[in-house]
Amino acid sequence: MDVQLVAVDELVLAALVGAATRGAAPDEVTPPLGDGWTPERSVWLRAYHRDRRAGLDGPCGEATWAVLVDGAPVGGARLRWTDEAGVADTGLWLTRSVRGAGVGRAALAVVLELAAQAGVRRVVAETTAGNRGALAVLGHLGFTLGTQVDGRVRAGVATGGPRPRH
Numbered sequence: 049m050d051v052q053l054v055a056v057d058e059l060v061l062a063a064l065v066g067a068a069t070r071g072a073a074p075d076e077v078t079p080p081l082g083d084g085w086t087p088e089r090s091v092w093l094r095a096y097h098r099d100r101r102a103g104l105d106g107p108c109g110e111a112t113w114a115v116l117v118d119g120a121p122v123g124g125a126r127l128r129w130t131d132e133a134g135v136a137d138t139g140l141w142l143t144r145s146v147r148g149a150g151v152g153r154a155a156l157a158v159v160l161e162l163a164a165q166a167g168v169r170r171v172v173a174e175t176t177a178g179n180r181g182a183l184a185v186l187g188h189l190g191f192t193l194g195t196q197v198d199g200r201v202r203a204g205v206a207t208g209g210p211r212p213r214h
């Protein structure tokens with residue numbers, strides 16, 4: 049399976065919103081904006097990616113990508129500077145049909161490479177204690193899992209990348 053991360057241009061964005069609405073739960077992709085895939089959620093998702101096209105060094109301090117499997121968008125990934133120098137947090141969602149097949153692991157590995165190239169020293173992530181898929185992916189990629197607080201687990205890994213410039 050060929051897993052790639054690509055910039056979310058308008059063509060990719062249209063396909064990504066379609067994939068999300070057909071294949072992922074709304075709360076896995078957007079903030080709670082009504083029950084189900086409301087029009088507000090699709091509007092939010094489009095604006096979210098458009099506003100972040102300038103990447104980590106842009107006004108939002110965040111980069112987003114579409115995850116492609118064999119050329120088709122099946123999910124989204126993001127990387128955002130935190131308040132801590134050199135540290136960025138990441139998040140990832142995939143459509144149900146591709147989960148459990150190694151796509152998440154491959155996509156997050158690319159995020160870590162891109163993070164290192166961008167001068168991120170450490171990547172952190174947060175998930176729920178019951179999200180076995182996410183915890184497995186983080187563990188495979190060398191993240192140290194923190195202790196559980198209120199059902200949430202924070203994790204972090206050093207990128208081995210260049211010295212921080214943020």
Ligand SMILES: CC(C)(COP(=O)(O)OP(=O)(O)OC[C@H]1O[C@@H](n2cnc3c(N)ncnc32)[C@H](O)[C@@H]1OP(=O)(O)O)[C@@H](O)C(=O)NCCC(=O)NCCS
Pocket residue numbers: 076139140141142143146147148149150151152153154173174175176179180181182184185188
């Ligand atoms: C979390 C997520 C990105 C992981 O991606 P993925 O492609 O499913 O993960 P992978 O196939 O690379 O690896 C998943 C691992 O967890 C295991 N696993 C356990 N329960 C699982 C589950 N319910 N779903 C998927 N994988 C599960 C798999 O067996 C695999 O382990 P292995 O590599 O030792 O065989 C994806 O499942 C997803 O999009 N979930 C919904 C959104 C989400 O929870 N995002 C994370 C928020 S922090």
